[in-house]
Amino acid sequence: MTSATPLSWLVTGARGQLGHDLLEVLAGRDGDQVTAVGRAEVDLTDEAAVRATVRDWLAASAGRRAVLVNAAAYTAVDDAETDEGTALVVNGSAPRWLAEELSGRGRLVHVSTDYVFDGSATEPYPVDAPVAPRSAYGRTKAAGEQAIAAVGGDATVVRTAWVYGRHGGNFVRTMTKLEAQRETVSVVDDQVGSPTWSADLAAGLVELGAREEPSPPVLHYTNSGQVSWFGLARAVFEELGADPARVLPTTTDAFPRPAPRPAYSVLDGSAWTGAGLTPAPPWRESLHTAMQEGFRD
Template identity: 35%
Template sequence: MKKILVTGASGQLGSELFVLSTSYPEFEWIFADRTKVTLDDLELLKNQLNKIKPDIIFNCGAYTAVDKAETEKELAFTINHLSVELIAKYTFENNIKLIHISTDYVFDGSSSSALNEEAKTKPINVYGESKLAGELSCLKENPNSIIIRTSWVYSKFGNNFVKTMQRLMQERDEINVVNDQIGSPTYAADLAKAMIDVLRSSNWVPGIYNYSNEGEISWYEFALSIKEFGGYNCKIGGIKSSSYPTPAKRPNFSLLDKKKIKETYKLQIPDYKKSLKNMFI
């Protein structure tokens, strides 16, 4: 029985993989939070991997505090770059399959059309820089690995935009949401299923892939959909990003082109509204 190690087990994606794992008893699943797999202590991480001896690694663990990363650069790079480098090297040396999760924040947001895997990367914040460094190390140390870039991840688990909006719409009569950042949300449950489908496919094609739900929307439009499915009465206004400054800049446009993963792995990717509705059920 093949052993799958899932890092970042307590995060959104790790939690959704845990839910799905019971449907795939052909694998032995090991869900490791930061107490079992320590991404910020590289020596300890190496020992932990040697002890677990996985056949497959789903590397979902990451430093994701985008604004905090601006002042915690060393920690962000240790987790998002150096630990990925170590994991990639370990998986290559031991002939282990690796699926590593990355982000749309590797782009600067200046595009006006959907970004494919060959699009020029140019991060505009520390988090994006650290994730791009992780991608480059991953491909260098393990050319057989698969990297999946995703965007605007949400789930019923963890902290995310959907849960924040649900709370605010119940607490307030009126809220404002930025309307000039364009992309597409990703329901973590859909991404988790896609990862398993890629793994179980007879067609392992290394490289970078994009994955998000279908649709091209702003955060404001996403909030309107959350209001619709939640049945909230809160009034929602659209504002410019400049009216809501954050320590870390966000890309204004990061819509991902999913053609490559759909064609390579014959994946059916749901529309964002369909997936959002599923989360509310």
Template identity: 35%
Template sequence: MKILVTGGNGQLGSEIKDLSGSYPNSEFLFTSRAEMPLDNLDAIDNALQSFQPDVVINAGAYTTVDKAESEPELADKVNHLAVAQIAKWVKANNSKLIHVSTDYVFQGDSNVPLKEGEPTNPINIYGATKQKGEQAIVDSEAEAIIIRTAWVYSTYGANFVKTMIRLMTERDEISVISDQIGSPTYARDLAKAILQIVHGAKWTNGIYHFSNEGEISWYDFAIAIRDLSSLDCKINAIPTEQYPTPAKRPKFSLLDKTKIKETFDVEIPFWKNSLTSMLNHL
């Protein structure tokens, strides 16, 4: 099986790369921004035509949420038009696609875990471009699985966990938002689930949700990072209003994972166990 992974140097792509050795019968191609720039539609086609993958794992995206507010065209090109191009190629060449999306497609005002069929209504540019990417895949009628995830972190790249460790090492006191609720996602857990689905006997098109189990705030997450890292730093809980950002953030991002667990027999670890595992890796 030939598997092409976009965003090969990102958090998720890097974790997939680490795990790919467990699948010696598959040939992987990990494309970086230089090899397959997702803002260049011709380059996307050329890379796909050259490698002829059986499966595309689209782990690449424009993810700078605040910057997207001032770069809407670039965000749309990467998160929507590039996705449409990949889906079109996949459909025409009888391949399969796993596309990674986000909780940001939702309004974020729920108070119960979000199921896949909930209406999407993004509150920022990033979420809107990701929602259009999802719709482009559905419209293409390609053999495709869309996995929405949230609060992704990894030993690779820049993320909340690594930022917190740096800040807590540098400062005696920090403030973290306590009224945005969700569950983090260790990119390695998501990578395992994706590879399990790709190499499994069952392929069922559709939208699925994946994040680690449990329900916490960013403040709770920061406290756990501090305690598990044995750092000495006072953490103050603050409301969203005290930390304004160019892009609005969903207040509630908790995803219901029942569908992916039942369809693909995927096991999802509890968030604190995964955080401990990641910190040990780090």
């Protein structure tokens, strides 16, 4: 049940790919109050600044139900391998500070990742699957999840994967550019996941934050279905009217990276729908919609 009470929203990471879409969704909610902060407004490695930001927002939210959507993160997966300390503060400590400030005073919706799993599964990961991160990024995101769970309160961790959107860098935008620049591109065919359009994810997170009833502590949200990066690249070429045969398969071993990538990133979304939330559209359908809106800008 969506709240009829006017809400006060705080969106962290508001300048990022997901943050842009969250603000677009929230702009359509009449009567709600929205505060957006990015890196320029608050340094997530500064505990005093983070706590003060939340306290000031809560003070300005009097009479409204307060919902904080934490879309901020240290997401440079490879850089985190040599900068795990900073990543741990942003991805592990900052979520704890947010949860502590909100406890008993508002709702926290925190975005997490498939990287908390080791990627060795052959079936979609349920929300209660054991975490076993293989990268620094994954370890720091798992630390954030654990910190929020330890604080408790009205908080939900939402894991997602393979997110792309109109803003910022992402795989779909990269493939769109490469289609115009190269005759062929080689893309790994041994990593499988569920491409997730950030506009869909944003709508889901707002639905979750706005509803009156409490939610489970952990949920998964991705577009439904699964495909390899190679298959996704071919789908992008098809949407552009290009020959998908120009996308060639390769292996992860052929493109070594500092941080290991999960071979299997498919998340089980049944807990999301089981909580009464709107099911995510199929990934291919959302890719078509996204491409119609344009990725060449």
